Amino acid sequence: VYTEKNGKPVYDWHIVDGIIDTYRARGVRPYLEIGFMPEALSAAPKGVPYRRAWKPGNDYKGITAGWSYPPNDYAKWGELVYQWTRHNVVRYGRAEVERWYFEVWNEANLDFYWSGKPQEFYRMHDVAIDAVRRALPTARVGGPDVAGSGDAFMDDFLTHVTTGKNYATGKIGTPTDFLSFHAKGQPSVVDGHVRMGIANQLKTADAGFAKIAAIPALARKPIIIGENDPEGCAACPGPANAYRNGPLYASYTAASYARLWTLARRRGVTLEGALSWSYTFVGQPWFAGYRQLASNGVDLAVLNVFRLFAKLGDEQVAANSDGEIALDAIVQNGVRDAPDVGALATRDRAGKVAILLWNYHDDDVPGPDAAVHVALGGKHGQTARLWRVDATHANAFGAWQDLGSPAKPTADQVAKLTAASRLVAEPIATTATGIDVRIPRQGVVLVELQP
Known part of the structure; x- marks a missing residue:
């Protein structure tokens, strides 16, 4: 310059x-x-x-x-x-x-x-x-x-x-x-x-x-x-x-x-x-x-x-998880024993609720899915959908490994990797008590509830 x-x-x-x-x-x-x-x-x-x-x-x-x-x-x-x-x-x-x-x-x-x-x-x-x-x-x-x-x-x-x-x-x-x-x-x-x-x-x-x-x-x-x-x-x-x-x-x-x-x-x-x-x-x-x-x-x-x-x-709204590592504990020690299964919830001006969920651990080793029940207080929409990021969703690296980790992917393989990288919305049922979802280890889910 x-x-x-x-x-x-x-x-x-x-x-x-x-x-x-x-x-x-x-x-x-x-x-x-x-x-x-x-x-x-x-x-x-x-x-x-x-x-x-x-x-x-x-x-x-x-x-x-x-x-x-x-x-x-x-x-x-x-x-x-x-x-x-x-x-x-x-x-x-x-x-x-x-x-x-x-x-x-x-x-x-x-x-x-x-x-x-x-x-x-x-x-x-x-x-x-x-x-x-x-x-x-x-x-x-x-x-x-x-x-x-x-x-x-x-x-x-x-x-x-x-x-x-x-x-x-x-x-x-x-x-x-x-x-x-x-x-x-x-x-x-x-x-x-x-x-x-x-x-x-x-x-x-x-x-x-x-x-x-x-x-x-x-x-x-x-x-x-x-x-x-x-x-x-x-x-x-x-x-x-x-x-x-x-x-x-x-x-x-x-x-x-x-x-x-x-x-x-x-x-x-x-x-x-x-x-x-x-x-x-x-x-x-x-x-x-x-x-x-x-x-x-x-x-x-x-x-x-x-x-x-x-x-x-x-607008962030209250969301509590009995599987989430306490704040002081994660700041001092990280996530070394039980996984951190947490939640963050928001609401927009139109009343749409979005709930971010995760199943995190510091150690990159296999672990069980987290069976999460989301209990919804107050009124909530009858229609819901979710997006996933985990080993088999929105993860191009996993797809590349499944293809044999090609050093020079073909055009067809690049198209498959691109498709595998994308977030895909899935419908999810809501019940009178809330929503049930399984989250793999190192997985992230976002649930969206329409008003």
Whole structure:
């Protein structure tokens, strides 16, 4: 986006325009991370390369290079951000860009992502936020998307944006419409199988909520978990990451996301959203084991759980399960003995009720189905349907294995995989007492009741 000719800026937006155009064509609202540092603006010492070669299997910390340094000219850095934001407003319209999220950098509390001092980060952040707001005074700005709950770095950042002197304006505080951090699980291999680490992710989220709740000026600000995933490296395959292709990732997502909102309510904070840090890995083998939502254009089971989330209404209603692991227990210990058979229920403005059910376990080993009886209080519709995500439903990976795991599927096989990846609605009978449904281990079901 930025080079210089004879010391003067040259802006080029065509790559980032293409990305945002693609997002918008698919109905995606951008969450924009301003970074990293363009080569012409990097304050990296002489001899430090701007970028380094990296591939899966290499030490991830080896990526550190000139892109991770502060700007050598804060005025030019601010003008870059201003011109880009202004360009977005002209290209997409003020009303559209007002719906976006702008934050600065990625995980600046880690020294392999940020090679400057914390105070230099505050300055870079303040200048960037001021530039966004100069181009669009109503822009939604925040941050800082730290790794984990951010430790002391996050504490000091929160102090700076509330009571510190703004490096760009000289005033006290920095405009902050939302706050963001990252929460990750920690899978491992135990006795030859994958064991998920849901407790690690939930503990991290709770710690992040607690930091924000402790500052009255920020406690009611919306929170975005900017990366919310079972582990930290989307581009790193490996035995512990073998959960990614099939229904384990899907059931983990249902069980973990449901707890995030419960934790937020308990802390008295506002969780506005959580983002999956997933990529499209072009030209890779089928089901190669990267963290992604589709493989070669065929949807994975986890994407179908996000589709089930989209069927939920805007009002959460009470739902209790005697098979659900208690909140404090799952935060501390995960799911190691009995499975977590949980429920989350919503209602929309038209009165439609949607009930998300799951049968989750940290250990990726066979287990019995959960025989679930959904008792419905009050009035409920006479017509109901459900969608399933499990080993044999909406699971392209299982279908690929059934085909013999072909390295180069034929066109006919790709069509079969695509068909197997899709959610299919099934009718389900309601009785005077409710609904009965069986959920396989690592399965997710969404029941919809029409008013």
